[in-house]
Structure formats: structure tokens, C-alpha cells
Amino acid sequence: MSILEISEEASLKVMAVRSEESDAEKLGLRVAVSGVSGVEYSYDLAFVPVEEATDDDISYEVGDLTVIIPLASKEKLAGATLDIPQNADQGGLVIRNPNRPNPLGDIGDLELTGDVPDRINQLLDQKVNPALASHGGFATLVGVDGSTAHVSMGGGCQGCSMSQATLTEGIRASILEAVPEIKDVVDVTDHSSGEQPFYS
Numbered sequence: 001m002s003i004l005e006i007s008e009e010a011s012l013k014v015m016a017v018r019s020e021e022s023d024a025e026k027l028g029l030r031v032a033v034s035g036v037s038g039v040e041y042s043y044d045l046a047f048v049p050v051e052e053a054t055d056d057d058i059s060y061e062v063g064d065l066t067v068i069i070p071l072a073s074k075e076k077l078a079g080a081t082l083d084i085p086q087n088a089d090q091g092g093l094v095i096r097n098p099n100r101p102n103p104l105g106d107i108g109d110l111e112l113t114g115d116v117p118d119r120i121n122q123l124l125d126q127k128v129n130p131a132l133a134s135h136g137g138f139a140t141l142v143g144v145d146g147s148t149a150h151v152s153m154g155g156g157c158q159g160c161s162m163s164q165a166t167l168t169e170g171i172r173a174s175i176l177e178a179v180p181e182i183k184d185v186v187d188v189t190d191h192s193s194g195e196q197p198f199y200s
Contacts, residue, residue, distance in 0.1 A: 003069050004031055006062045007083040010093055014082075015065060021047055028053065028066030031082065033073040036101045041076055043095055075099070116181050117144050123178050124151075128171055139171055147183040149175055154189075 006014070018024045027047040034044040048068065053059050056071040069077060080097035110126055112119035120141050129138045132153075142150040151171060172185040 002060055002062065002067075003058060003074055003080075004067060004077045004095075005081040006065070006067070007081060009084045010082045011063055011065065013084060013093065015063075018047055018065070023049075026050060028059065028068045030057075030068040030070075031073070031077065031095075032070045033076045041095075041097060041099070041101055045093070076101075110178065112178060116149075116179060117141060119179050120144070120149055120175055120182070123174060124171075128174060131170075142188050144182075147181060149179075149182050149185045150188045151175075151185055152189045153187070 014029055018027055018029070021027055026049055028050040030044075030046050030048045030053075032044045033041045035042045050059070050066045050068070053066075053068045058069045058071065058074055060067055076099050077095075077097065078099065080095050080099065083094055083096055085092065085094050110123065112122045114122070124139050124141060132138055138154050140152050140154060142152050144150070175182055175185050
């Protein structure tokens with residue numbers, strides 16, 4: 001099963017570059033997420049001997065090319081495509097990835113205790129709100145309904161064009177990771193007026 005798809009044009013380009021390497025037929029293309037650059041992942045692409053792939057690597061064939069994905073990059077690259085740029089003058093390759101890094105970072109080793117609302121509030125107080133404070137904003141737990149948390153944003157965030165993305169990609173991801181009982185996070189902020197609608 002392919003994790004990272006490779007377009008036909010990109011495959012031709014990769015194979016042309018590989019053909020210039022010594023022992024080209026023994027080399028696979030290793031693609032790894034190497035870090036975060038702004039709101040996108042950054043990547044490391046390299047030709048490596050196929051025999052050097054470890055048991056933790058995921059290897060599969062795309063035509064005559066072996067693609068090697070480190071296990072740590074598997075979920076981050078799932079559904080992505082290696083392609084050529086739309087601007088023909090740009091050159092190189094691009095990775096079109098539907099996945100985004102959590103803009104609030106990893107939750108780390110937070111010790112959350114108590115019932116579900118208590119743990120969500122601790123997460124917001126210790127991790128989320130310090131990150132939002134640089135924008136003058138904050139997030140508040142409005143309530144928990146079964147496995148759904150209702151969260152509102154205030155301060156400088158509710159009217160910000162990036163607030164919806166921040167809530168969806170950052171706060172939501174952090175709550176789902178830290179509080180496994182929660183399966184969904186609903187934004188109840190009225191982003192157009194900056195007022196919090198009634199939560200029932």
C-alpha cells in the first residue's frame with residue numbers, strides 16, 4: 001500500500017536523477033518529514049541503498065523505484081503526493097500534503113488529572129492558552145456533551161482569520177490526543193461578531 005503517491009511526471013524526474021548515480025538500480029528514494037516550517041512540514045528526500053532500509057521503514061514499489069518511508073513519517077505523509085511544481089520555471093519537486101503539523105506543538109508530558117472537563121481545562125491552561133496569548137487570545141471550554149467538547153475562543157482570536165484553522169488544527173488535535181474520551185471538538189465561537197453564542 002502506497003503512503004506517498006508519486007505523480008508520473010515526478011517519477012520520470014526522480015528516475016532521471018537516480019540514473020546519474022552510481023549503482024542507480026540499487027538505490028531507493030527515502031522520503032521523511034524532517035521538521036516543521038511555518039504551517040507546513042519540511043521534508044528530506046535522498047537516494048539510499050535499498051538494503052539499508054530498516055525493519056521499521058515502510059518500503060514499496062512505484063514502477064521501478066523503491067520508496068522508503070520511515071515509520072515516524074508514515075502518518076504525516078499519508079495521502080500526500082510527490083509532484084512537480086505547477087510553475088514549470090520553478091524546477092525541483094514538491095510534496096502536496098493534506099496533513100499539517102499542530103501549530104500548538106506536541107502536548108509533551110503534561111500530567112492531566114480529574115474528570116474529562118478538568119483535564120481539558122488543565123490542557124487549555126497549561127498548553128493552549130500560553131500559545132494563544134501571543135495573539136492576545138484564549139480558548140475556553142464551554143461544555144462537554146458525551147464525547148464532544150465545545151470550545152470557544154476569545155480575546156484577539158475570535159475575529160482572526162486564522163482562528164478557525166488554529167482551533168481545528170491545533171486545539172482540536174491537542175484535546176483529542178490528550179483526552180481520549182473526547183472524539184470530537186466543536187467550535188462554538190461566533191467568529192463574525194466576536195460574541196459567544198449560547199451553548200445548550
